[in-house]
Amino acid sequence: MKKKLMKRLIVFVTVAVVAGSFIGCGKDTSNIEKEKSPNSGEIMVLGSSALQPLAEVAAKDFMEKNTDAIINVQGGGSGAGIKGVLEGSCDIGNSDVTADVKFGDQEKVKDLVDHKVCGIGFAVVVSKDVTIDSLTKEQIKDIFQGNITNWSQVGGTDKEIVLIHRKSSSGTRLTFVDKIMDGEKEDSSIGITKPESGAVREAVKVTEGSISYLALSYLSEDVMRDVKPISLNGVEPSNDNVTKGDYPFWSYEHMYTLGEAEGVEKSFIDYMISEENEKNVEALGYIPMSKLK
Incomplete structure (x- = not known):
């Protein structure tokens, strides 16, 4: 009799522990965050005042399509943009010239990645x-x-x-x-x-x-x-x-990142050079990359 009672008690405890473990697992699963979209997050875009109007319009359109993204765009000049990326005060630095020309030091900017987004x-x-x-x-x-x-x-x-x-x-x-x-x-x-x-x-x-x-x-x-x-x-x-190659006073517009662009940085830069954004590029007086190849 005692042995039967002991067996029943062991079975009851075992079932309780197993059930509790499933309940616990259920709670943990409910707290797991959903994987974030590459188009979500907040970034700062800083630099060239010449590129600023296009960056602002493109950012507005991008955020309307990607409501989890926040893109802040500011001017300040190409030097400020490149310096900001190097120092970590911005995520994307806009520039009318290449970083090595701006700083005259290839070693200093070797970790920057150049993304040409249009001509101007x-x-x-x-x-x-x-x-x-x-x-x-x-x-x-x-x-x-x-x-x-x-x-x-x-x-x-x-x-x-x-x-x-x-x-x-x-x-x-x-x-x-x-x-x-x-x-x-x-x-x-x-x-x-x-x-x-x-x-x-x-x-x-x-x-x-x-x-x-x-x-x-x-x-x-x-x-x-x-x-x-x-x-x-x-x-x-x-x-x-x-x-047509008849007028020499022009340059590419560059967006610089520290290392390869990832997440919303990459998504926004990709949007800047996309066919969808070409309407903004031409409407605002810039030259699409497709016409400079």
Whole structure:
């Protein structure tokens, strides 16, 4: 009798333990988080003011399609973007120029991965009172090095030339030095320096005899009321002339990541170069990668 009672007790305890283990497993399973989508998470995109308008529109569209993604886009210049990625203050750094050109040190940027997302053209612009419509590269170089100081020296009216530079961290400025100045530095001791496109626009608008440069993507109808783009060696600044190879003042727009892009970083960069985003690229005045291959 005692043996039967003991056996029943053992069976009861065993069943209770097994049942409890299943219940426990059930609780653990319910607490397991679902695997996160590669399109979820929050990232900071920082850098080139020339690329900023496209990045902002693309981010808005991307977040509408991927509601678990948060993409913050800020300007600050190409140098700030690349530096931010290296220091970890942003996830993607936007730049008008390659990182090694910006920092002049291949070793320092060796861990960065370059993602070309579109092309961008630039134009030399002058104030509305300037009567000339075209300059050669040599004339522009002489103007920005202080060798030509009056518009009458290049076929214009007798009026002093006022230089408006971009700040040293500007990728647009480095592109200007590379493509127009052939690597030779401007004389930044003459004229004035402005931090970004909006400030350049305002300075050219209110300063008679002024000259500077802006991205074609920035030259909306509204901006064109304040500044006048001029031709380079007789070639009009346009995306069509860039893709045909007739106009040299342009560059790729780059998005840099520290190491290979992953998760929402990769998904957003992929969206930037996607066929779906080409409508934004062209509508905002940039050049799709498909037209630069």
